[in-house]
Amino acid sequence: MSDREIDQQLVERVQRGDKQAFGLLVSKYQRKLVRLLSRMIRDPAEVEDVAQEAFIKAYRALPNFRGESAFYTWLYRIGVNTAKNYLVSQGRRAPTSTEVEAEDAEQYESGELLRDNDTPERLMQTRQIGETVNAAMQALPEELRTAIVLREIEGLSYDEIASMMDCPIGTVRSRIFRAREAIAERLRPMLDVAPDKRW
Amino acid sequence: MKNERLSAWVDGEADEQDGASVMRELAGEASVRQDCELFWLIGDALRSPQQTGLGVDLTARIMDALESEPTVLAPRRQVLRTAPAGKDRWLPAAAAVAGVAVAAWMSFSLLAPARQEVARPMAVAAPVANDPKPVQLVVGGEQAYYMAHQASTIGAPIGGVAQYIRTVGDEQTGMR
Numbered sequence: 001m002s003d004r005e006i007d008q009q010l011v012e013r014v015q016r017g018d019k020q021a022f023g024l025l026v027s028k029y030q031r032k033l034v035r036l037l038s039r040m041i042r043d044p045a046e047v048e049d050v051a052q053e054a055f056i057k058a059y060r061a062l063p064n065f066r067g068e069s070a071f072y073t074w075l076y077r078i079g080v081n082t083a084k085n086y087l088v089s090q091g092r093r094a095p096t097s098t099e100v101e102a103e104d105a106e107q108y109e110s111g112e113l114l115r116d117n118d119t120p121e122r123l124m125q126t127r128q129i130g131e132t133v134n135a136a137m138q139a140l141p142e143e144l145r146t147a148i149v150l151r152e153i154e155g156l157s158y159d160e161i162a163s164m165m166d167c168p169i170g171t172v173r174s175r176i177f178r179a180r181e182a183i184a185e186r187l188r189p190m191l192d193v194a195p196d197k198r199w
Numbered sequence: 200m201k202n203e204r205l206s207a208w209v210d211g212e213a214d215e216q217d218g219a220s221v222m223r224e225l226a227g228e229a230s231v232r233q234d235c236e237l238f239w240l241i242g243d244a245l246r247s248p249q250q251t252g253l254g255v256d257l258t259a260r261i262m263d264a265l266e267s268e269p270t271v272l273a274p275r276r277q278v279l280r281t282a283p284a285g286k287d288r289w290l291p292a293a294a295a296v297a298g299v300a301v302a303a304w305m306s307f308s309l310l311a312p313a314r315q316e317v318a319r320p321m322a323v324a325a326p327v328a329n330d331p332k333p334v335q336l337v338v339g340g341e342q343a344y345y346m347a348h349q350a351s352t353i354g355a356p357i358g359g360v361a362q363y364i365r366t367v368g369d370e371q372t373g374m375r
Contacts, residue, residue, distance in 0.1 A: 125254030
């Protein structure tokens with residue numbers, strides 16, 4: 001089951017009336033969408049408002065989503081159009097299509113072109129998350145660190161990682177999971193959400 | 200084990216069975232959804248060197264906003280029917296064969312008396328001679344005369360006729 005198939009399954013659940021499945025799509029893509037919109041809109045509060053509006057537009061339009069393109073490509077297109085409309089409504093110039101293309105959204109992963117325009121609280125939380133993840137990575141045993149780096153940064157499949165690390169796929173699966181759990185263990189207290197705030 | 204399945208699912212590496220289990224758990228358990236979010240956050244943090252936007256969490260806010268939205272329901276997609284598996288796949292063929300057999304039986308039943316009546320005289324028909332004798336041509340009277348004088352005509356049989364026409368024509372124009 002590929003990443004695109006997972007998204008399609010979640011989309012189909014939303015189309016059958018499961019709002020929580022849409023929450024998972026929001027969780028998965030909110031950071032990518034916010035980074036994309038940050039290229040178009042300077043004010044972080046406005047970026048979040050536009051991102052929220054884009055997600056709600058996507059939710060309303062989901063009955064018509066047929067899966068011809070990947071969900072994130074479709075979502076980013078909605079995000080870019082929402083941002084352009086927002087800027088026009090504010091009397092500001094919307095970036096031309098060559099400045100921001102939804103198809104290029106994946107290339108924004110590096111974040112090199114992004115402006116660091118978060119609020120102080122958001123900046124602090126971002127920094128804390130980054131430092132915690134880095135510290136957790138440094139503390140990982142070598143084989144766990146290699147496995148998760150090959151997966152998350154290099155984007156290799158379990159099969160490819162098993163070949164590179166000369167171990168069974170089941171071991172790769174276990175190592176990646178243990179690496180995630182070790183990092184998550186350190187993040188949980190920082191991100192602990194009150195029960196009434198959970199969705 | 201549950202979270203190991205979830206971790207594989209996040210990577211798109213879970214099989215169908217595990218994927219279905221994870222989807223059920225995600226639908227029913229808030230803690231599993233939180234772990235899933237955490238795994239996605241870890242991935243984003245590792246892929247983003249400058250770690251921009253890691254602190255963003257719009258999920259609760261958007262889900263609150265969706266509370267007032269009507270639930271979206273897409274029309275069910277028409278699924279292409281696939282060939283039935285197992286013994287059921289023979290049912291259409293068996294039904295077709297049975298239909299043909301019934302039609303054939305009915306037509307044979309209706310036509311049976313007529314065929315018997317037609318067949319009876321055929322059964323008593325005289326046997327065909329195996330060694331037929333040559334046909335004898337009976338020649339006599341005028342036919343014998345024509346046959347005898349055929350040789351006296353010039354060339355082909357039309358020659359005699361042409362000569363007669365010419366003779367009669369000459370007489371009428373007074374050339375003779």
